[in-house]
Amino acid sequence: MRLDNLAFTTANRTATKEPRFVVQISFDTINTDTYYLTSHPISGLSGANVIEDCLQNISGTTQKLNPDKANSTIGAITVKTVDVGLTDLQKTKLDNDFGLKGKRVRFYVGFKGHDWDDFIL
16 A cells, blocks of 8 residues: 655645656666656756656556456556667666666656655655
8 A cells, every 4th residue: 555645645636736757767686776767857866877857758557357368467667768878878787787677667756846755656
């Protein structure tokens, strides 16, 4: 179950919302080599591993159960970005045997005016 903080809950209940998104990708299995891709500059989130204003579109599906076929899917997410060095970053990582296949990806959401600490996973 997701627990929202007060800042997120308050902003999420307003009639007009201006969401901000962050996708965290990990290039290693212990999740120490991570990069943050953002839809807008995010207060409190900065550094060499932050690539701002590169997210263009995020879409996804949640878990689906199909009892007729006796199968299920856990969901999927698609992230479209502007290539502001992402291809070069991936090539450098792949050249050093650090790819994204099978690695952790996290999706965070907040709202305009929120600090990074107010975003939820």
